[in-house]
Amino acid sequence: TGAILPQLIVDSVTDSVIGYNGDVTGTPYISPDGHYLVSIDDVKGLMKIQTITVRGEIQDAFDIHTNLHISDVAFQASFTEAHQYNIFGSSTTQTDVLFVELSSGKVKMVKSLKEPLKPDEWPWNSKNRLIEGSGLFGQYLMTPSKESLFILDGRLNKLNCEITEVERGNTVIWVGEA
DSSP states (O other), X not given: XXXXXOOEEEOTTTOOEEEEOTTOOSEEEEOTTSOEEXXXXXXXXXXXXXXXXXXXXXXXXXXXXXXXXXXXXXXXXXXXXXXXXXXXXXXXXXXXXXXXXXXXXXXXXXXXXXXXXXXXXXXXXXXXXXXXXXXXXXXXXXXEOSSEEEEEETTTTEEEEEEESOTTOOOOOOOSXX
16 A cells, blocks of 8 residues: 555564554664664654663654665664663765764764665665674674775774775674674
8 A cells, every 4th residue: 555554562572562653664773782762764764763661661762864865773882871872874875874872862974985885786685785883892883885895983983994895795794803
């Protein structure tokens, strides 16, 4: 029918549907500690941040309107606040990465990471520009472009280095200690 359906809330113990997440639509991402729910709705250009209480209640925190067309999201533990997370969102079409401090709503852009693969050049899934963190205690993230890999410094929220001559490097994994 073309209707955009809201997110379902499922009890992970009983696998039963509890209800709907209000009128929230888009792709859900959950923080490693289970306290943040980030939903990316590319049709509306909306990133919705919600908190999850210790009782399991979902509460609205804030919304970010963006034209970045978010391809992928990576959570990273905050280096300035205990028990908090930041997210980095790569763009399907643009050269920037979005940084969001989840506790405060502070937004910053990491700019000039070169052009991503075009979506039709990556037919395996819709994430034509993934972003991957270096592990639970790592400070780095990796994201590809059409011809390079970029290492971002999550502690400083900026570009750390570029590895050139890596074409279509859209499948990445961190190996060893970071």
